[in-house]
Amino acid sequence: MKIKHILSWLAGATAYVVVALFLMGYENTKMHPAITETMIDGFIDKFVHAVVPPANLDNYTFVFDGNATYSGPAITNPGYFSSTTTTSTVSKTPKEWLKHGGYSADEPEVPAALRHFYDPLGIDGGKKYLTNRGTNWEFIINNNGLNPRIDAKDWALHHADNSWTWDKGKEWVKKALTTSDKTKRDEYMARAWRCLGEVLHLIADMGCPPHTRNDSHAAPVGWKYRIALGDPDPFEELVKPSYAATYEGGAVDPALKSSCRTATSADEVFETMSRFTNKYFFTNQTISGIGVKKITPIIDDRPAYPSPKLDKLAYDALDYTFYQTMPGGQRVKMCKDKNWFSLRGYPYIDAECVESQAAALMPNIAEAGANLIRLFMPALEVSVAKATPDGLVEGKVTFKTTGEYPDKLTYQGEVTILVNNKDAGKVQVDQDGAFTVENLTLADNDKVTAMISFGGVYVKSEELEVSSLDVLAILHECNEVTISLYGEHTFSDGTYTMPISIPGASDSLSSTEHVTWNGQSFSQTIERRWKDGWQNIHIERITKNGSVSLDGKRLNSISGESYEELDYGGTGEYVEKWTDKIELQNVPLFSASPRRDNDLPSVFYRAEGSGVSSYVMNVVHKYWRKDNSGTILREYISTNWNSSKTIPKLEVQFLSNW
Amino acid sequence: MPYLRSFMLGAITIAVLHLLATCSEGDGGSGPVDNPPSTIDITAINNGAQAVEDAFATGDPQKVAETLTEEAKSFYADKLDEIQDRMAAFSKAIQSRTLKTYSEYYAEYSYTDNGSSYTLSLALQEDGAWKLMRF
Numbered sequence: 001m002k003i004k005h006i007l008s009w010l011a012g013a014t015a016y017v018v019v020a021l022f023l024m025g026y027e028n029t030k031m032h033p034a035i036t037e038t039m040i041d042g043f044i045d046k047f048v049h050a051v052v053p054p055a056n057l058d059n060y061t062f063v064f065d066g067n068a069t070y071s072g073p074a075i076t077n078p079g080y081f082s083s084t085t086t087t088s089t090v091s092k093t094p095k096e097w098l099k100h101g102g103y104s105a106d107e108p109e110v111p112a113a114l115r116h117f118y119d120p121l122g123i124d125g126g127k128k129y130l131t132n133r134g135t136n137w138e139f140i141i142n143n144n145g146l147n148p149r150i151d152a153k154d155w156a157l158h159h160a161d162n163s164w165t166w167d168k169g170k171e172w173v174k175k176a177l178t179t180s181d182k183t184k185r186d187e188y189m190a191r192a193w194r195c196l197g198e199v200l201h202l203i204a205d206m207g208c209p210p211h212t213r214n215d216s217h218a219a220p221v222g223w224k225y226r227i228a229l230g231d232p233d234p235f236e237e238l239v240k241p242s243y244a245a246t247y248e249g250g251a252v253d254p255a256l257k258s259s260c261r262t263a264t265s266a267d268e269v270f271e272t273m274s275r276f277t278n279k280y281f282f283t284n285q286t287i288s289g290i291g292v293k294k295i296t297p298i299i300d301d302r303p304a305y306p307s308p309k310l311d312k313l314a315y316d317a318l319d320y321t322f323y324q325t326m327p328g329g330q331r332v333k334m335c336k337d338k339n340w341f342s343l344r345g346y347p348y349i350d351a352e353c354v355e356s357q358a359a360a361l362m363p364n365i366a367e368a369g370a371n372l373i374r375l376f377m378p379a380l381e382v383s384v385a386k387a388t389p390d391g392l393v394e395g396k397v398t399f400k401t402t403g404e405y406p407d408k409l410t411y412q413g414e415v416t417i418l419v420n421n422k423d424a425g426k427v428q429v430d431q432d433g434a435f436t437v438e439n440l441t442l443a444d445n446d447k448v449t450a451m452i453s454f455g456g457v458y459v460k461s462e463e464l465e466v467s468s469l470d471v472l473a474i475l476h477e478c479n480e481v482t483i484s485l486y487g488e489h490t491f492s493d494g495t496y497t498m499p500i501s502i503p504g505a506s507d508s509l510s511s512t513e514h515v516t517w518n519g520q521s522f523s524q525t526i527e528r529r530w531k532d533g534w535q536n537i538h539i540e541r542i543t544k545n546g547s548v549s550l551d552g553k554r555l556n557s558i559s560g561e562s563y564e565e566l567d568y569g570g571t572g573e574y575v576e577k578w579t580d581k582i583e584l585q586n587v588p589l590f591s592a593s594p595r596r597d598n599d600l601p602s603v604f605y606r607a608e609g610s611g612v613s614s615y616v617m618n619v620v621h622k623y624w625r626k627d628n629s630g631t632i633l634r635e636y637i638s639t640n641w642n643s644s645k646t647i648p649k650l651e652v653q654f655l656s657n658w
Numbered sequence: 659m660p661y662l663r664s665f666m667l668g669a670i671t672i673a674v675l676h677l678l679a680t681c682s683e684g685d686g687g688s689g690p691v692d693n694p695p696s697t698i699d700i701t702a703i704n705n706g707a708q709a710v711e712d713a714f715a716t717g718d719p720q721k722v723a724e725t726l727t728e729e730a731k732s733f734y735a736d737k738l739d740e741i742q743d744r745m746a747a748f749s750k751a752i753q754s755r756t757l758k759t760y761s762e763y764y765a766e767y768s769y770t771d772n773g774s775s776y777t778l779s780l781a782l783q784e785d786g787a788w789k790l791m792r793f
Contacts, residue, residue, distance in 0.1 A: 231729045231781050231791050237764035284792075298733060340748055340776050340793070341741050346733075348792050350777045351759045351766050 032102035034241035035204040036197060038248035038362065039369025040064055040095060046370050056379030056402055061458040064095040070455055072097065072190025075104040084108070094193045094456040101164065101197015102204070116205045118152035119214040120274040124302045128153070132216040132299055152211065153270045156202035166266050166376075169195025170404060173378055176454050177399070178412045180428060185413060189455025196376050199266065200369050206273040207365035209235055209281040209357070213305060234284050238354040247362035251328035256364050260371040264403030269375070273368040279307050280326065281357055282335055284349045289313075291322070291337055292344035308334065310347065320344065321353075330360045375404050380411060380452065382461040385550040387448040388468055391440040393417055395450050395461060396550065397433040411452065418449045442466045464551055471552030471592045472520070477601040478654035479514035480504045481524060481544055483560045483582045485619060485639070487612070487648035492635040497646045500621045500636065502544060502560030502582055509657065520556075521547045531570065539565040555587040555605040555652055574627045581620035587652060595656070603654040612648040613641040699786075700757065703765045706780050706788025707755060714749035717742060727781050727789045748793075752778065764791075 047054055048062055069091035077086035085108045092100060106112045117130035124131045129151040150159055157166040172192035176185045205211040210233045217233035259272040285298040289310030297304050313322040313334055320338035325331050333356035339345030349357075379400040386394040397411040410433045417424045417437055429435045435450070442448070446466040452459050483502040488495060505513055505526045515524040523545035530538050546558035561581045568574040590606035593599060607615050621636035641648050706725075713721040719738035722745060723731055741748075751771040755778075758768045763782030768775055778793040 231727050232761075232764040234764065234766075234779070237761040238759055238766070298729075338774075338776060340751060340771065341744060348779075350779075 030103070031239065031241045031244070032105070032201045032204055033099035034244040035362075035365060035369070036099050036102040036200050037095075038244045038366040039200055039204075039373065040098060041248065042366040042370035043373040046367070047374050054374055056377055056400070057374065059382070059460045059462070060377070061460065062094075063456045063458065064098070065093050066456065068456060069093055070097065070186045070190035070193070072187060072194060074100055074194070075107045078106075079108050092190065094189075097190055097193035098197040098200060101194045101199070102201045104194065105164070105198040105201035114148065115150045115155040116152045116202060117211050117214060117216075118206060118270070118274050119212060120271060120278055121305065123305055124214055127214075130214060130216055131302075132214050152202050152205055153267070153274070156199045157266055157270065162198075164195045164198040166195065166199045166372075169193075169199065169376065173376070173454075174405075174409055177378065177380075178409055180412045180414070182414070185454055193455060196373065199372060199376075203270060203273055203368050203372055204365050206270060207277055207361045207368070208239075209233075209277055209286075210283045212274045212278040213281075213283050213286045214302075215283040215285050215299060234349045234351070235354050235357060238351050239358050240355075243355065243358040244362055244366075247359040248366045250359055250363040251326070251330055252363045252367045253326060253328045255327060257367055260368055263371060263375065266372055266375055266404065269368050269371050273364070276364060277361065278305065280324065280332075281361070282308060282347075282349065284335075287335055287347045291315075291347055295347060310335075322347065326360050328360070328363075332356050332360045375402075377457070378402070378405050380459045382415070382450050382452055382459050383550040384448050384450050384461045384464040385472075386470070387442060387446070387464045387466045389442055389444055389466055391438060391442050393435075393437040393440060393442075393448055393450075395435055397429055397435070397452055399433070413452055413454065416451045416453070418451060420447050421449070444468075462549065462554065464553065469592055469594065471589065471603060472548065472550070473552075474592050474594050474601045475522075475548060475552050475603050475654055476517050477595060478603060478656045480509060480655045480657060481515050481522070481558075481560075482653050482655075483544070483558060483584070484651045484653075485582055485612075485616065485648075486646070486650070488640040488643040488646040489621075490637045490640070491621070492633065492637060495640075500580055500582065500619060502542065502562050502580055504655075505540070505542070515544075515654070520550060520552075521545070534568075535570050537565075537567040537570045539563070552592070552603070553589040555584065555589075557583075557585045558587075558652060559583045575625070577622075577624040579620065579622040581618060582616075583618035584615050584650065584652065585617055587615050587650065590651075600656045600658075602656070605652040606650065608649045609647060610641045612650050613639070615650060698760065698762060700760075702786060703757060703760060703780060703788050706765075706790075707752075707757075707767060709787075710778075710780070710790045710793075711749050711752055714745045714752070717745045719745075725790050727783065727791050730789070730791050751776075 044062065047057055048060065053060070070093075071089055071091045073087045074090045074092065075085060076088040076090065079085035105116075114130060119128050122128045127149070129149050150161075155162055155165075159165060162168075169192045172188045172195060176188035176192060179185050179188070209215070210217050215233060217231070217236050253276060256272055256276050260269055263269050263272070286305055287310065288295055288297050288304035289308070289312065291310045295310055308324060310322055313324050315322050319336070321336045322334045323331050324334050333353045335347040335349050335353055337344045337347040379402050381398045381400060382395065383398070384393060384395040386392060395415070397415065399405075399409050399411060401408060410431065411429060412431075412433075414426045414428050415435045416426050417440065419440065419442065424440055425437065427435045427437050444466055447463045448466060449463050450461045482504050485500045488497050489500065505528070509526075513524070513526045515522050524543065526540060526542040528538070528540040532538065541563040542561070544558065544560040547556045548554065549556055559582075562578070564578045566576045568576075587605040587607055590604040592603045593601060595601040616639075619636055619639070621634075623632075623634040625632045639648060640646075710722075710725045713725045716722075719742055722738055723734075726734060752767070752769045754771070755767040755769040758766045758777065760766065765780045765788060766777055767779070768777050770776070779791045780788040781791040783789050
């Protein structure tokens with residue numbers, strides 16, 4: 001009887017725990033999760049759907065919020081300190097993990113509150129961590145021990161005591177890519193997404209003025225010592241989650257955008273975001289400059305920040321407001337100084353200023369966050385090299401190093417083979433990341449692609465048409481290459497319809513002038529100087545190099561440059577010079593013919609129409625002539641890609657003359 | 659039925675332990691919200707504002723200082739005496755106040771005087787009282 005009571009008691013206790021965990025797993029409704037959502041939106045819009053995606057995201061698809069969920073440790077019960085915080089294993093989509101990271105970064109709340117500050121200027125004697133009211137923090141947080149002296153940038157990206165840093169997130173990604181166990185891969189990616197979510201929280205903090213201006217604000221409500229940490233900050237208190245979505249599409253600061261887009265590391269993005277916020281925004285307690293009188297900051301135990309300054313802002317006497325016009329064009333209400341007692345008094349930030357500042361900050365936060373997601377992604381390329389009618393498919397998964405992933409690794413997961421976009425089976429890669437499938441049912445012209453996935457990220461190969469033709473083998477037999485760009489070109493002396501070309505050699509090639517092949521890469525150099533029967537001196541220098549795709553069906557890149565000089569009579573009195581340069585990328589195959597009977601091997605890459613411009617990276621043409629009448633210079637300016645008179649066309653021909 | 663009581667007792671015991679050991683996310687102030695939680699005691703905010711009005715009505719800088727947050731006390735320390743003669747008028751002016759916005763421990767009031775609008779802000783203190791942070 002007694003045992004039955006105990007069992008009933010235990011059943012009741014268990015029921016509570018189960019229900020409590022269920023109810024508490026999805027509390028993702030506040031500020032940071034809302035900002036995280038705009039960062040994900042921004043990442044999709046700015047990078048995944050970009051006309052030209054970043055190199056590390058070519059052929060990537062992201063399913064952030066699909067049916068697939070990934071299991072990992074989540075904060076299921078928040079607390080002020082780790083002893084009162086509960087972690088449990090739950091399943092979430094990648095988006096839910098990112099948003100959870102936005103929430104869990106603040107857990108446990110009190111220690112987190114101390115480590116989420118980064119002053120890029122180190123105004124307090126070079127210290128970049130929170131020192132404002134540091135004595136109180138030290139006493140309260142660490143039982144009169146040392147201030148941990150950890151700033152938000154270090155805490156978010158690298159600090160060994162933080163289990164959810166950027167560095168640890170990348171480690172989870174690498175583990176996910178190098179395991180052949182799908183269950184483990186999913187678990188690793190859940191952790192990777194949470195790490196990224198926590199980093200996104202901290203980059204959002206870098207868009208919150210008090211976090212970048214060493215301005216402590218009160219700690220969590222209910223925690224009895226909070227008042228020792230200062231009055232609440234109006235921005236921190238009054239910024240609303242809805243502002244994130246309302247203002248995410250606003251103008252981004254051009255310098256911040258440029259810096260974030262060219263960043264090759266998360267450190268750079270953190271530095272850029274924090275400096276932007278520190279430079280352009282006040283907090284209520286760090287206002288300085290000349291207002292109605294000289295205004296010194298309320299926090300007065302260290303120098304005032306060099307910017308912004310009241311006297312550099314525009315003051316509108318009608319609404320007693322200091323305005324700043326941001327480089328992105330927004331006019332921001334920085335602070336007001338309307339005062340009942342003295343008409344104009346000490347400046348302050350009110351709810352209107354908070355919304356105005358949030359409107360300028362949110363698009364920049366979204367830009368910085370989107371770039372962090374970009375940098376977090378490893379660069380993988382999936383390629384199908386061969387697909388033949390006898391059912392053979394060969395390919396490879398290649399990992400490309402980036403600034404954030406400088407070390408080589410080899411993908412060890414499975415590859416899904418798609419024939420005409422239908423799942424034709426899965427295959428495990430070998431230790432080099434290569435894969436081979438035999439006995440597939442394939443017919444000529446079937447389209448074969450290969451795809452890998454990890455944690456909602458899908459990387460697909462280019463489509464390969466089933467063919468018995470081995471284009472790469474044909475290319476390896478070609479020893480000459482020419483480039484031609486046809487169209488209506490505008491030059492400095494008029495508009496003409498004439499080709500701009502990087503030719504082959506003017507006469508038969510010597511063996512040292514042949515195109516040389518190294519796998520998918522090629523190069524050619526021709527250097528000649530000779531005198532003809534009329535004593536004219538000819539100089540010819542032609543260089544070309546580039547690479548093709550693994551199957552040879554795409555010209556990944558080619559750069560050709562030629563210089564020709566003709567000195568009539570060799571006297572230097574009548575000289576002509578031509579300099580041409582053409583750089584192309586991703587040109588599709590037009591035709592390929594193997595050597596057979598009397599036909600020499602050839603491969604043509606070609607594009608035609610207004611779309612040609614997307615393949616052309618650079619064009620140079622200069623013609624110079626000197627004779628008795630003077631000097632003439634003609635220089636290429638542009639091409640009319642939409643011309644109806646002369647349809648633009650580019651052609652790259654690989655040929656063999658033996 | 660006798661086991662139901664044990665079942666309920668088990669659930670309640672764990673629930674009480676849980677509540678004692680942790681705080682809810684809402685209480686934790688982990689971030690601002692569009693609509694402040696209904697748990698915020700608006701009456702307490704308004705009581706704080708009323709205490710401010712009453713203190714200014716006395717014209718006594720000492721009484722006004724008692725309604726200020728610690729940081730505000732330090733900021734306004736040398737200014738209260740200067741405004742003593744206008745404290746009562748200010749008290750009247752802020753009778754038109756309306757609570758404009760608030761969070762878990764920050765509140766902003768707006769008020770108008772002679773057709774001109776102004777704001778003041780209050781902050782929640784550890785004893786549950788709301789005190790004047792800026793005016």
